[in-house]
Amino acid sequence: MNEQILRINDLAVHFYMDTRIVPAVDGVSFSVSRGETLGLVGESGCGKSVTALSIMRLLPSPPARIVRGEIWFKGENLLDKTNEEMRKIRGNDISMIFQEPMTSLNPVFTVGYQISEVIMQHQNVSKKEALERAIEMLRMVKIPLPEKRIKQYPHQLSGGMRQRVMIAMALACNPELLIADEPTTALDVTIEAQILELINELKERFGSSVIMITHDLGVVAEIADKVAVMYSGRILEQADVHSIFNNPKHPYTQGLLETIPDIDLPRGQRLKEIKGVVPLPDEIKVGCRFKSRCEYVRAECMVDEPPLMQVGSSLVRCWNYA
């Protein structure tokens, strides 16, 4: 059970822009065990999606380039793979769903064709078998009347339906790792709950591991086993989900949790916020990346960046725990 399916070591991705180099991901390490769900949390632009695309080896390059690090998947370094080898892994061993269910399906093909195409790409099955598998997948993602649905085009489905179809496509080949990049951001709250429940359920069923990328701590609480909080291309805190919510260590994590609106908050009182904005990754030259927004900033934060330190069961990157 505790077998590590994915292990990222010191991953660094730089974007080579015209005038500057932006280190979008800078020394990120984490691992995901079989059947485990990792929540990757952070504000926009902190490097979550870039990390995900690095695993898929689908970064737009140029301008992006993986300058350092290793991505071990089932004992093999994905960064050593050829494009053709990667293509066989994508969709089959590692799959991904993302934010925009409305536009993630090809408008000119039926739902059934699109799911069966993925199956036929990776497995040696006949068209008929693939279509049967597609129906089965649709049933599994709880779409009513799957036999009818497979003949429909994406524009005939609602947003929640489309995201279910996307999940069906992503899971069609029973991948061992599913990366979900903000899969519920574009959906209603009720649909969001259903989709999260569905991902959880299918994860149990297939024994897949999940990396859930989100900026919504509510989603994390719902689904994750452990959490990595990213900020400006770095992991600031990494711990199991209970520690993150009950005993957050890093000032940034604490800040994030405080920003969750409380229903008991007296009327008229302002919602809490973390002041300032995420600095661009190339703006920080020295010291801690969070120093400009931190409430507990100290002298050493200005000079040196703290290492990731073991504090209790958590890993924290903060001088306050040194």
Add this chain to the structure above:
Amino acid sequence: MIAPQSRNGGVYIENEWIEQQALEVREEKARKPFADFVAKLFKHKGAVFGAVIILLFVCTAVFASWLAPYEYDKPDISAVLQPPSAEHLFGTDEFGRDIFSRIVYGARISLRVAFVAVGISLVIGTVLGALAGYYGGVVDYIITSITDIAWSFPTTLLAIAFIAALGTGVENVIIAIALASWAGYCRVVRGQFLSLREREFVQAARILGMSDARIIFRHMLPNALAPVIVMATLELPKAIVIEASLSFLGLGAQPPEPSWGVILDSGKGLLDQAPWISFFPGLMIMLVVLGFNLFGDALRDVLDPNS
């Protein structure tokens, strides 16, 4: 209709019922997208008129051997330079050949040149444009440069240049027109691909492990075709005119082949004595071009409501 009472009264079930209804409504609407398209198209008066002309033109070409009362290349010394009559609908030329029969057979040449030339240039332009738009970078730079050079020459002039290199004849006219007119498709398809490349479903196809060739030709191309089809419809009459022009100049079909350009050319010295020789092929060229243009414009309105 009343929503069925769900066992646990959950929102989920109710939602599904609503979606079920929506599904049936949508199904109703989307049952016949093609019939819908045709209905829309035929609301255009121009489209109907154009379609009738095109249909007549195509039928004429296909059934030429039944329609033509005489052989197109058989001289008849007893009926030289006859004006239009019941016997010779469009009159005869200086060898006594029936102009109507020649025009009927000439439709075959025009049709063949137009469709084959447009077909070839469409394939060349679409493939190059797709590769340029999908891969970008150096590939795009090279293809765009070649396209810009080809685009900077007037099509007819470029076709004449190719004829000069290839020699005269209908086959060479086809090749020349194809090589002279692919640049337009390339530019359109490249633009389509540039925007399609950023679409999520293309990203999704990549994430699910589709090969580049599959993504380009199976997933993106069908989404880029509408403007290409419109463009091809409007290129057909251009190809017909260029073929006629080249033949008129003696660079295309050679006498006695009954290309409309050749017939037009043969009548130009006799305009004062026998104006019908040049008049009828000219009229035919005009009508066919008009038909294709009307149809193409209507097609654009229907397929591409934005432009």
